[in-house]
Structure formats: structure tokens, C-alpha cells
Amino acid sequence: MVTPSKKMLGVLLLCPLWAGEAVALPSDYVNTLRGSNSGGGYSRGNTFPATAVPFGFNFWTPMTDANSTSWIYDYNRSAIQAFTISHMPSPWMGDRQTFQVMPQTGSVTADRASRGAAFSHANEIARAHYYSVRFNNGLQTEIAPTDHGASWRFTFPSTSSYVLFDTVDGKSGSLTIDQANGVVSGYTDHSTGWGPAPRMYFYARFSKAIAESQKVSGQRAVTSWVRFSTSPGEKVTMAIATSFLSVAQAQSNLEQEIGAKSFDTVKQEAQNAWNALLGKIEVEGATEDQKTILYSNLYRTFLYPNSAWENVGGTPRYASPYASGHPVKTGKVYVNNGFWDTYRTTWPFYSLLIPTRAGEMIDGFVNGYKDGGWVTRWSAPGYANIMVGTNSDVIFADAYLKGVRNFDVAAAYDSMLRNAATYSSDPARGRKGMDRSIFLGYTPQDRVGESTSWSLEGYLNDFGIGQLAQALGKTEDAQYFLNRSLNYVNLFSPSVGFFRGKNTNGTWRTSDADFKANRWGCEYTEGNAWHYSVLAPQDGQGLANLYQGRSGLANKLDAMFSAARDYDVGCYGGVIHEMKEAYDVNMGQYGHSNQPAHHTLYMYNYAGTPWRTQQRVRDVLNTQYQSGLGNGYGYLGDEDNGELSAWYLFSAMGFYPVSMGRPEYAVGAPYFTKMTVHLENGKDLVINAPNVSDTNRYIQGVSLNGQAYTRNYLPHSALANGGTLDFTMGASATNWGSGASDLPPSLTTGSAAAQPLADVAKGGIISASADNAASGEGSAQGFDDNSLTKWLAFQSTPWIRYQLAGGAKTVKMYTLTSANDFSGRDPRSWTLQASNDGSTWVTLDTRTGQDFPWRYQTRAFAVNNNTAYSQYRLQINETHGDSITQLAEIELLGR
Template sequence: MRGLTGLGLSVLLPLWTGTALALPSDFVNTLRGSNSSGGYSRGNTFPATAVPFGFNFWTPMTDANSKSWIYDFNRSAIQAFTISHMPSPWMSDRQTFQVMPQSGSVTVDRATRGAAFSHANETARAHSYSVKFNNGIQTEIAPTDHAASWRFTFPGTSSYLLFDTVDGVNGSITLDKANGVVSGYTDHATGWGPAPRMYFYAKFSKAIAESANVTGQRAVTSWVRFSTTAGEKVTMSIATSFISVAQAQSNLSQEIGTKSFDTVKQEAQDAWNALLGKIEVEGATDDQKTILYSNMYRSFLYPNSAWENVNGTPTYASPYASGHPLKTGKVYVNNGFWDTYRTTWPLYALLIPTRTGEMLDGFVNGYKDGGWVTRWSAPGYANIMVGTNSDVIFADAYLKGVRNFDVSAAYDSMLRNAMSYSSDPARGRKGMNRSIFLGYTPQDVVGESTSWSLEGYLNDFGIAQLAQALGRTEDAQYFLNRSLNYVNIFSSSVGFFRGKNSNGSWRTSDADFKANRWGCEYTEGNAWHYSVLAPQDGQGLANLYFGKSGLANKLDALFAAPRDYDVGCYGGVIHEMVEAYDVNMGQYAHSNQPVHHTLYMYSYAGTPWRIQQRVRDVINTGYQSGLGNGYGYLGDEDNGEMSAWYLFSAMGFYPVSMGRPEYAIGAPYFTKMTVHLENGKDLVINAPNVSNTNRYIQSVALNGQAYTRNYLPHSALVNGAILDFNMGSAATVWGSGSADVPVSITTGTAVPQPLADVAKGGTISASGDNAASGEGTAQGFDDNSLTKWLAFQSTPWIRYQLTGGAKTVKMYTLTSANDFPGRDPKAWTLQASNDGTTWVTLDTRTGQDFPWRYQTRAFTINNATAYSQYRLQINETHGDSITQLAEIELLGK
């Protein structure tokens, strides 16, 4: 055993016997998934060399004018090496700068300058990249956080480095021949934000013999020449900054200075081994180790630091604020939370909780700068994907003991996402002017509404969990109730969640409904893919399907269904459809994220043996080593999500219900895995008899004691544990007892009945009405926060008389209007009556604030009596003589 320290971590690393590969980093193959295109994805990755969560990626380019598919495994020539900040080809690259070594003469044209190579002469690792071209030039790259050491071996006496970038990118370059320095900047190119400008500073180990800018080309196109001997090595040390050239120079001094290429490479390898070595595996082939450690590399590649050490102070150019002002602190970027909330963030919380808190705090800093946490950071706000899944990420981490982030600000960001309307489609949840009050996102207002709804309920559950932990019991009750609203979009007539319009009608008739139709109300999927997306309440979901056996049957039906697809509202085939078809597991499309919890929902059905049956097939078919062909995955490997799914599933458990600190038990893949936890304890997973045949759990022991529950609390693992799995060839009833299933919100067999607004269809009156202006009492109860009730009084009252008899109101909500915060209510009383004469006070509030416009606030009341009339008396505004509210709800049964 040998010890390595990196990233503040210390682990013991094994020296595997029977193989020449001794360290985890030696198994990493960054080419996995690069045999991809926009039409078919085997990962849609590129060979990024970096340190874990690093500031920069360093990569070869087979297409030096691409901002998306920059490296294609099937191409035989490399046109440049580049600094990259690309989180996904679908999000495009930004802040780039290219270098291309040449010999004999300079060639600028990309196709002509492309240097032929063989993958046999290419080594692509996390900590270094090397390729020797057919022309004899070799390029090697070793990274630090903000910098890299490059080593070129030239075959001739006249050797060049060409500097370049993609078309349309503004920039500037200075060639300081006398001091052997190249410096300048490039602008963001693409990406979402826009991103800050990137500055660079480079020095060389050999004097520059000649240099020139190339006229008529891109702004930074230029070259330097070295007088070399055949086989001579020239080193370039280069650093970047989002602050200034001077800071790039400082970053270079801090991270490389006078270090040799080999020293930089070794330090990068040590940093990776410190993380990769947190998982040891026994009973694995070399191919399986390549899959395992390459998946760990992908998991720890994102998100990326975007801060710098400025005179000892963490500082960043904010991608969230106009003009990118300098801020003190740390910020992280490059994450699609719709993807990563499912697996990577719970993996970080388990393996590296301290770093998890730092990264989460980096996204909280984004909230402080821009007013919202991004849905998809690339690096700024992107109008893409569904759900504000940072909500459940924050909650899950906190409940698992991560404390080193500003949880108060994080909680505020969650409230803003869940309780306020945003006119900017790139910020917050879409359709919040209606969905809060309807209990679902209406399809005639927002496309992909079913996905928006289901993700919203899941995130509401996360908010409820964190609210309870923080002692915000009123919020907790409200959001827990909202997390049950998934029942509002379940159609029993077709047996699926489906799109509903704002008037309560389904998007399609039952006759026109097709479960395999893609798009429309679903994001990158169809009704099958979203059929069990309510892991926060597995028992309640089961009750929709007529009990646990019905849930098990629904899951079985998903796997048994024909794998055909209807292109639906996409209007044509998209790559996800083809990949889902190729998974060949019915409608279980492991090639994309919406189904990644699906296998583990068998836990709630009391049939965990079905997980054990199927999870091994998914691992065996969905993940390939990629050696020699650039394969790796079926579908996009988004920011480590697909990889982290593998890691959890190989360990034998999975975070099926994010926001709840527990894991559903699946089945271990290897005979032994040892997980070195940050606190120095070990989690040991033994399954000595496991194999493709012996895939079924016969029994489980936790720390030597028989264990029958089919889920594990986080607390049972985080301080170290020994899990012993006795595996066999036949399915058993282990973990199928009524007391063995994971926790749900719902208990019993009834379908959940969340509180709903009872103020519908009744009679409204007020002390002042402004109906003529379209801002009257009716607008206070129209389920739309873009309208409002406005009263020309500072202490008005508004009364609602219910239809259909008295109802018991348990909560109510008030929503601030679009403007003039001084008109917000500050103090009020809610009263109730059955005769309109005798009024009972149910609730009194004082000193209340609405920090945001269009913000809904919820208030619980201790009331068990049904009333037919409710009256809100405003006692004080925030200083204005006019009162306004966008919406009032009375939540009851």
C-alpha cells in the first residue's frame, strides 16, 4: 500500500497484482464516449485533461473550428490543441485559445495543417495527454488548475507554434520575442451568459527565434518559431485568467513557476489518484477497472472552479452580473442540474462532503450575484431543461451533513424558485404565474409541462425537508403538501402522468393518447419514461397504480413494452430516440436521465429482486470500456451523471429519493468494493459469490447483523460500515416485507389528497373594488399572479363566500403584485364566518415582508372548523395608501 495526498485528501492506494497498471489513474481513458455526433451519442464527451473540478480543460481538436463536437474519435488528424470550458457539446464551448505545433513551415488553413495520427500513438488520461503525429512531432500536456505545462518534441531544425481560435471570436495577442512571452485574450465565443473574457500568459523553455501575426486571419492568429535540433523538446507553460493578463501571469507563477513538465504531470496524477483511490475494487477485469475509474474521472471533472487566488484572496469575475464585476469568494460553473441532481451530487455528499459544500457555496454565490441559481450553468443563465433542481441538491446535501455552505442564502434561492414568477425564461421555474395556484404546470402555458410539474413536486419535497431541518415548520407543511400534487396530473383513464391545460382538460383525448409519443408535455422522453417520477412518495405513487403490486406491474410493463417510438411533437427523430431504441429494454431508456431512478422504484413495490435482476444487465450493456473504439455509453454522459449512476449501482445502492438521506438497495456488481470516506472510515461492500448468474440477494448483513430492509439510511454508511451480501442464482423475498420498503410521505393505501384552493367559483366582495380598471377583486382569485386586486385604501378587506357548502381551510397564501413594494400588506387578520355576521379570527400576522415581486407566501392556521365565508382584513401596508395583492388562496379540503 502507498499513501498519496492531493486536494486535501489522503487515501491508501493499492498496488494491484497481475497487471502492469498500478494506480487508478492509469485505468482512466478520456477517449471513452468521443465516438459521437449530434445524431448519435456514445457519451458526447471529449478527451479533457484537467485536475479534478479544474478551471480549464486541455484537449486535442479534430475540428478546430467547432465549438461543439471538437474531437471525433473517427477522424485521423488533429487540427489544434485548445483550452476549453465546454460543459457539453449541446451547450457549446467558450473562452478558448488554440495551439498547434508545426515543423518546417507555418500552415494556417485548418484542413491543411491537420496532422495525421494513430490512436496507437495517443495516450489520453485525466492527468496528461500525449500524441505523436505521423510527421514525428509529439505534444504532451499536463494540467494544473489554471495552467498547464506543454512539452513539444520536434523532428527538425525549424519548429513553430501556431496560435489560433475558432472563427468569429474576438481577441488580441502580443508576441514578446525579447522576453519569450505570449499573452493576450479571447472573448467568450459562445456559451450562455455571456462569459467573462479569458486572458492568457505563456512562457517557453527556449528563446523565440522569430514571431509574426498572420494578416487577414482571426484576431489572435500568429506564430513563433524556435531553432531546434532534431528530437529537441520545447516546453511551454501557459496559464489563463478571467480577470487580467497580470492575473494569468500570477496564476502561472503560483501553480507552475519553475516546475518541470514531469513534476506538473506527477502532481496532477497525485491529485487524481487521491480521488480515484477513494474506491478500491476486487474481482474486476482490467476492462472493468477502465470503466470504473473512467466513470470516476467523469464524475469528478465537473463542476468547474471559476475563481482565482488574487493576492491570497479568492476572487472571481462574476458570470451572473452585468459587466462581470470582480467578487470576493469562490464560484463554480458548468452543471446541468436536471442531469446531475440524480447521481453526481449525492455521490459528492457521500465521498467528498467538504468539497461538496464549497462547490454548493459557489452556486449560492451565483444566486447572490444574479438573484437566481442557474438551472444550467454554462456559465451563466441558460434557458434550457426543466426544474430548478438546485433546490433538492441543497436540501439533500444539508440533510446528509454538509454544512459548509451558506444554507440561509441557499434556502432563499429555493424559495424564490418555488414561490415567485420570473419573466426571464432562463431564471426560475416556468409558468409560476399559474402553476402555484393550479397545482400543476399547464401545457397551454408552458411546453413540456408534465416534466416541469413532476420535477417541481420533487423539488418542493426537497424544500420541505430542508425547511423542517431549519425549523421553518410553516414552510415545511406547505411544501410537503405541494409535493403531493403529482396526483393532479395522473390520468387514471390512460394510466400515466400527462399534460393538462389551464382549464383542467387533458392535452389530448384518451383516444389520441400514445404512451410512446415523445416530446409535447415531456422533456426528451415520453409517458413511459415519466411514469414513476414521484420517488418522494413511493407509497402514494403505488396507490395510484392500485397498490404495490400494481406499481410492480407498471414497472414490469415498462420493460416489456415495445421499444418503438413516436416522434411526436419533436416532428422528427432526435438522437435520444435512437439510443433509447438501442438500449433494447422495452421503454426503459437508460440512455437518458428521466428513467435513471426507475429500476430502484421496485423497492417501493416490495419487489427488490427485480432490481437485482435488471441492474446488472444495464451495467453490462450500457457501459463499455471504449478502448480502441471511442465507445463508452449509450446516450449523453452529462457532467458525470451517467457515470455516477454506474458507481452507485456498482456499489449496490442508489439515492432514489433525493432530499431524503437514504438509498435504495440494488445489488453489488463486484466481489468487493472498499470506499474510503473523508472522515477516515471505510465502507466495505462484500459480495464474494456475485456474478452474472448469482445476481440475486439471498441475505444481507450490516456490520454483522442481519438486515432485511431494502434501503439504507445515510447515517448507517457515513461513519463506515461493512455490508455483506450473500448472492445466489435464484430470486428471493428478501427485502419485500411491508416494513422493509423505503419511507414515503403517504402511509396506507389511499391515493393522496393534497390541500387545494377552495376559493373557486364563489362570490367575492371587498371594501373597495377597482374592477373597471381590470384590477378588481376577481383578479385576486383568478389563479394568475400576473393580474392583481388593487384597493385605494391602506386597510381594505376582501371577502370570499364559498359555493357548495362550508370547507375547512388549513393554509392560505398571499402573493405580492408586480410593482410598488410599498403597497404590499405588512399586517393583516384572516377571519371566518358561516353567517356573514359573526366572524372568528383564524390568524393574525404583523411585520410581514415580500422580498420579491410576484412572490407567494404561505401561512398555516390551526383550524378544524368548516366555514362558508373567509375575510382578509389588511391592517397595514409597507407605507403606501394603496393596497395590492396578485393572488389569494384558501387551501383546504
């Protein structure tokens, strides 16, 4: 078989006869069982066979454990206990807003173990647009999805046929059966441990009259059944839809999306929807298994995030998961995303292939910020205290810089500022440790666990904020956050050659003698020092300089692959599944099984050795992804919201977004002889590598639109505007792309390590016109690197002065941080002055009409100054109306 052309695909999408076509459709290759041979102790994806429309409101899936809210489908089990509506983003986050359906024959059984129906995978079809299973007893269930609903078709083998309705133990709800009209409706309340979710309402109707119905006593809240009088082999359909607003809206959703459509029509429309997206990539030179991997990965990438809004009389409305009581709002909202995972691959993939939808989804998360004051770190659907980094920051910035504009950029930028510049007392909102990390230049391990990961992810996101600020003309913010993105140097330890955890007082978490690069946890999230050893792609040259130059960076990367693959359980205290999977990757300490490593191979481009990228990326593509046909395998490690899948897709195309926040991609090498990417603007990106193979994996030369191309990175515009990339491949490594002018750009130029501006107000003498030292709110608290303390002056126009230790220094920026108390006490207007003798003062900066929208907010101000001074004085000229002045922290940033 061959993959259809775009023109042919358009013809086939109109054809109702899917089976027996001479040309396979992309959706025919999707295997939703990939990754389902998993559990809490070992992950080959930790997925479940979700049938849905792209980015849909609901998932529809079989359950081999009808009382699980995590591992609901296990490939190794031989019986299905229910089919369910699901909204599960990950087994680790758990399911919510569920409702179960189980067809039965002969007699009804509510007990889950007893009602489980035996089946064989040979009688199971698991596609994105269609799920079907024929049980050993002859009963068949088929499901075809819409956005908010699904059409079900049951084929009953006997005259006594039932459909049982159920929910997970302990979950409340209500169910009403309108036997006369063949309708079942009600609601379930099913949240997760990450906070309450809106109530889910459902409305279902059957194609056949209900002969009998009953509520099952002594069971769960909604456990009920309906019986049909059927002839053997008779088909009964059920149309069902859900809503987070009301039963009436669930009924409306059903009418909008299904109405009087037949099961086959619904199935065809779902397949059309998937082919429209899956068909964006055509491939030549792929085996049948490779096509299964490719299109199944596309399915996973386009499965998340999920819409959570509904069409109410032509207006988009949603029950907000971010505000107390879930008030109904106007607009669109999206949920189900772990940004720590997905910022690396899926979001840049959306910006390239479906930029309009990307903007709509981003705006959906920005709406969450408007409702709840913060963007979630992990949407499930509301705020969850899990994983590190506020990675929506770099997602939003990257999309904007790649031309995505259809989202509220101003609100998105505000959300980024709040994440990066304010302390949050709620561990589920914002970045942890911001009361100290802003001023120390790193997150201290003695205050925040996994501190090195928090720090490194913070620098990446600060880079994204700086890039967006620059694009929006916010020059002071750009200067400040780009400077902060260089603070990775603060955590690099030359004595051990790794990034490592540092305490508040500046000491390392461990002594050099006790440091182990293969020790998991402690200052690292789901990894060790090796996994985080090159996590500074925003400044590849500066990173190389820490390793004594480009050759040193190349050697460090090589050492990662040659290192023993063993692990020390470290602060986890025992083996976690990520350790076992990383071991089984069998590539030294390179852990492709988890997200922190996914940029690593492309860092060879910064080292000037892109042939290593070409070599190793192909090794990963060959060994770390499986079709899952016949065994439920697919990945090593958790396939979080499409992230592992999108890594494969980018790498197979021959490029990768290694430095998020820059509109560019590092070049790897194509995996197939030809890939054609159909872009949203109607143009095609054609990637040719006619002689590529496992042997011919090295680039000999590249041309872009017929012109020789030597840089080992590609600008976004070269791809997004369509064009042709021609790769000449060979069996020997070459020096293509290795020249100094061929490397991706970095913040640092030259051979020295980065030297970010830092607070020079350390160890000096502080004085003020008004002090409140007796109450612990004196002038010293204004310079103590802690935004939870403050300088409180019982004046509306006080001054505070700092005499530097060690002589004069040049201050280029300064920061002021609002305190906890009334905003009326915040400075509104002020002057910064400098002196070398304490009597003659020079005005460096004057500000008026300034605001601090949030408590504990740090704002930065640039100073046009090249002179070194030994004393600096801040004169407050006006507050926001109060007679008392407060500031939590003052920094003088210089060198």
C-alpha cells in the same frame, strides 16, 4: 494486476516512476476517449478527451475540428487541427473562453484543413492527468494540467519548428509576443449563445528562445506564430496559464502553479491529485475492462463542476458570470453544470465521498444567486434557458440533510424559495409558468411546453424545500411545500394509466383515444409517458396507490420492459438522437440512455419487489457501459457532467439515492465481489459480496456491521460513518426486503391516493371593501389563479371576502401573493377571519410585520383550525407605507 490498497496508494503517490509498476494506479485505467465516438445525430457519451485536474478551471484537449465549438474531437477523424484551452460543459451548450495552440514543423500553415496533422490512436495517450500524441510526421505534443494552467512539451523532429496560436473564427482577441523574453500573452473574447462570458486572458512562456515571430495577416484576430531553431528530437516546453481577471493574474496563476517546475513534476502532481480521488474506491473481482469503466467513470464524475475563481494575493476572487459587466467579486464560484441531469447522481455522490468539497461547490453556486438573483438551471456559465426544473433546490436540501454544512444555508434557502414561490418573466431564470402553476397545482400545457416534466420536477424540488424547511425549523414552509410535493396526483390520468399534460381549464392535452404512451415530446422533455411514469420517488407508496397498490406498481414497471421499444416522434416532428439511443438500449421502453429513467429500476423497492431491482440493475451495468478502448465508445446517450458515470458507481456499490432530499439510499445489489470506499472522515465503507456473479445476482441476505439487515434501503448515516455491508448472493430471487416494514418511507401511508390540500376558493362569491374592477384590478382578480393580475384597493386597510361554493370547508393554510407594483403597497399586517352566517366572525389567524422580498412571491401561512366555514375574510391592517393595497392572489387551502 490488482488495485492498490489505500496504504500502498500513499506510497506509490510519492514514486516518480509510473511506467512499469507491478501495481497499477487508478489513474492508469482512465480512458478520456470514452464517449468521443459521437456526434449530434448519435451519442455514445458526447464527451471529449479533457485533461484537467479534478473540478479544474480549464480543460486541455486536442481538436479534430479547430473551428467547432461543439463536437471539437471526433474519434473517427484521423487528423488533429489544434490543441485548445476549453471550458465546454457539453457539446449542446458549446465551448467558450478558448485559445488554440498548434505545433508545426517545416513551415507554418494557418489554414485548418491544411495544418491538420495525421495521427493514429495507437500513438495517443489520453488520461485525466496527461495527454500525448505523436503525429505521423514524428512531432509529439504532451500536456500536463494544473488548475489554471498547463505544462506542454513539444518534441520537434526537424530544425525548423513552429508553434501557431489561433482561435475560433469570428472571435475577437489580442496577442502580444515578447520575443526577447520568450513570452506570449493576450486575451480572447469567446462567449456562447447562452450569454456573455468573462474575457479570458492568457500568459505563456517557453523554455527556449524564440528565433522569429509573426502575426499572420488576413487570418483571425490572434493568429500568430513563433519559430524555434531546434535540433531533431529536441524538446521545447511551454508553461501557460489563464485568468478571467487580467494578464497579470494569468502570469500570477502560472507562477503559483508551475513556476520553475519541470514537465514531469507537473504531470506527477496532476496524477497525484487524480489518484487521491480515484483511489477513494478500491475494487476486487473486476476485469481489466471493468476497471477501465469504473475509474473512467470516476474521472467523469470528478471532472465537473468547474472552479471559476482565482487566488489573488491569498484572497479568492472571480469575475462574476451572473452580473452585467462581470464585476470582480470576493469568494469562490463554480460553473458548468446541468442540474436537471446531475441532481440525480453526481451531487449525492459528492455528499457521500467528498462532503467538504461538495459544500464548497454548492456555496459557489449560491454565490451566483447572490450576484444575479437566481441560481442557474444550467450553468454555462451564466443563465441558460434550457432544460426543466430548478433542481439546485433538491441538491442543496439533500446535501444539508446528509450533513454538508459548509455553505451559506440561509442564502441557499432563499434561492430555493425564489425558485418555487415567485414568477419570473425571464425564461432563463426560475421555473416556467409560475404565474399559474402555483395555484392550479400543475404547469398547464397550453401555456408552457413540456409541462408534465416541469410539473413532476417541480414536485420533487418542492419536496426538497419542504425537507430542508423542516430541518431548519421553518414549519409553515415545510407544511406548504411538502403538501405541494403531493400534487403529482393532479397529473395522473387513471383512464390511460400515465402522467399526462393538462391545460389551464383542467382538460387533458389529448383525448384518451389520441393518447400514445410512446409519443415523444409535447408535455414531456426528451422522452415519453413511459419515461415519466414513475417520477414521484418522494412518495413511492402514494405512487403505488395510483397504480392500485404495490403489485400494480411492480406490474407497471414490468410492462415498461416488455413494451415494444418503438417510438412516435410526436411534437419533435422528427427523430432526435435520444430516440435512437433509447431504442438501442433494447429494454422495451426503459430508456437508460437519458436521465428521466435513472431512478426507475429502484422504484421496484417501493413496490416490494427488490429482486427485480437486483435483476435489472445488473443487466444495465453489463450492457450499457463500455470501456471505449479501441473504438471511442462508452455510453448510450449523453454523459452529462458525470451523471451517467455516477449512476454506474452507485449501482456498482449496491445502492442508489432514489429519493433525493431524503438522507437514504435504495438497495440494489453489488456488482463486484468487494468494494472499499475510503470516506473523507478517515473511515472505510466495505461492501462484500464474495459469490456475486451474473448468475448469482439475487440477494439471499444482508448484514450491516455483523447484524442481519432486512430493509431494502439504507440510511445515509450507515454509509457515511463507515462500516461493513455483507451480501449473500444466489441464483434465485428471494423475498428479502419485500416486507411492508422493509420498504423505503413515503409521504403517503395506507392504500389511498394522496390528497394534497387544494384551493377551495373556486366558483364562489367575492366581495371587498374597495374594488377597482373597472380597471381590471378588482377583487375577482385576487382569486383568478393568476399572479400577473391583482386586486388593487385604494385603501391601506381594506378587506376582501370569499363565500365558498358548495358549503362550508375547513381551511388549513392560506397563501398571499405579492403583486407587480411598489412593495410599499404589500400587506404588512392582517387578520384572517371566518364565518358561517356572514355576521359573526371568528379570528383564525393574525400576522404582523410581514415582508414580501420579491414581486409575484407566494407566501403560505398555517391556520390552527379544524372547523368548516362557508365564508372567509382577509382584513388588511397595515401596508408597507403606501395608502394603496395590492395583492396578486389569495388562496384558501383545504379539502
